[in-house]
Structures are given as C-alpha cells and as structure tokens.
Amino acid sequence: MSYWIDTHCHMNEDVYRSDFDLYMQAARDNNVLRSNVICMNRADLEYTRELKKKYPNLDITFGYFPEDTEHLNDEDMNYLEAVIDEIQAVGEIGLDYYYSREDADRQKEMFIRQIEIANRHGKPIMIHSRSAAQDTFDILKKHARTKVVMHCFSESAEMMREYLKLGYYISFAGVVTFKNAKTPKENALECPIERMMIETDCPYLTPVPFRGKMNQTAYVRHTGEYIAQLKGISVEQLQQQLIRNYDEWR
Numbered sequence: 001m002s003y004w005i006d007t008h009c010h011m012n013e014d015v016y017r018s019d020f021d022l023y024m025q026a027a028r029d030n031n032v033l034r035s036n037v038i039c040m041n042r043a044d045l046e047y048t049r050e051l052k053k054k055y056p057n058l059d060i061t062f063g064y065f066p067e068d069t070e071h072l073n074d075e076d077m078n079y080l081e082a083v084i085d086e087i088q089a090v091g092e093i094g095l096d097y098y099y100s101r102e103d104a105d106r107q108k109e110m111f112i113r114q115i116e117i118a119n120r121h122g123k124p125i126m127i128h129s130r131s132a133a134q135d136t137f138d139i140l141k142k143h144a145r146t147k148v149v150m151h152c153f154s155e156s157a158e159m160m161r162e163y164l165k166l167g168y169y170i171s172f173a174g175v176v177t178f179k180n181a182k183t184p185k186e187n188a189l190e191c192p193i194e195r196m197m198i199e200t201d202c203p204y205l206t207p208v209p210f211r212g213k214m215n216q217t218a219y220v221r222h223t224g225e226y227i228a229q230l231k232g233i234s235v236e237q238l239q240q241q242l243i244r245n246y247d248e249w250r
C-alpha cells in the first residue's frame, strides 16, 4: 500500500482543536495515513495521548524545544525518561539562535542531556536547528548514537552533505515548493530519496498551492508530489521509499 507520511507536525496545537475530526478526514482524503505529532511539554503529551486513542495513526514524538529550555530542570528530564517507551522519538530538540544567542550555553546543555537520554534508550532523535548550524553539527557528531533526522532542513548543501555522510535523514517541508526557495529545491534534488523525509511542520510553512493559508497535515501531499516531480520519479516510488525511511528511522 502506498500513502504519505507527515513526519513532523503540530496537529496538537489549539488552532486544530475544535475541528480536529475534519482535519483527520482531510488527511485521509489526501492519502496521508500517518502523522508524527510533536509534543513540546507535558500538557502537549497528555492531550496528544487522548488524540491517539481515537486516531492510532498518529505517532508521538516528545522533546523540549531549544527556546523553551530556560526553565527546564531535572524533573523535566526525568519525565522525558519516564515516558520514553510510549514515544517514537526524542524531538524536536536542538539549537535555535534566531532571536538570541544569550542562552546558547543553556540550550546546548539541554540538547546534550536529551541526546543522552535517547542514547540510553536507543531512541531516534529529531533535530531542530536554526541559525546554529555549526554548533548543532558539532554536538550531534560528538554525542548522537541513535538515528537522526534533520527536521525542516534549511541549511546549505555543504551542511547537508556532512549530515548525509553521518547517515542522517534530511526532512523537507513546504518551503521546497516556494518559488524563490532556491537552496531547498537544490537540496531536495541532490538528497538521495533513501535519506529523505517530508513533513508539514504545520501550522507553519504551508506548501503551494495553499501558501498563505494555515497549514495542516493533509498538505504534506503537495510537498511530496512536488518532490516526485522535481526528481522525475513516480508518486508511488517516492511514497514507498519514504515509508521505508520512516520505518527504518523510528
């Protein structure tokens, strides 16, 4: 069977709450049959667990987002470790210096602690990196011992090649469909499909033809169709490979 997987979405955000069943129906209508929902805190996880009872095709990934690490303590880390068996992966974790580098040391410390938890339990990790390319790379190379996906990859082709050398997966979001997104398009063209994932990161980064509207997990289809066309392969061939990749990663 051939279908799309949205490997990274935030369908647990408030904006989807009242019409959640409709969004799940839209996903089915667009042949998006798995969605990996990112939980950034305890409340997210508790709510997403409830969603999963009704929709078992939702996977759960949990981790503390880099910009939220300021107030984290040992108890939060213990909580992550306590729920580790019920999650697909640890994420999204990483570094984000976009607004400020002031808490860079704190971000690095929490990033490394979460990688170590994943290592101890053999869990894959999902990485968020923005305006922090070199530090992210250095930490991953030194500490990561499980499978890694670089979510919403937006760095240079050189960085992508370094990550590919380490055997990591590269995940592309709706940006790749934007007319002016030269580097993401070139990266998607160069990245072997065996190392690729696709995602919405919804509610942000809505792909063409819905750019400007709120994103939703069903729209990963448009990113997938765009990449299949870009690479000159069939939708089915890309879907089959992306399913294998996701299964191998998690």
Ligand SMILES: [Zn+2]
Pocket (backbone or CB within 6 Å): 092, 128, 129, 151, 152
């Ligand atoms: Zn992210």
Ligand SMILES: [Zn+2]
Pocket (backbone or CB within 6 Å): 008, 009, 010, 038, 092, 201
């Ligand atoms: Zn995200």
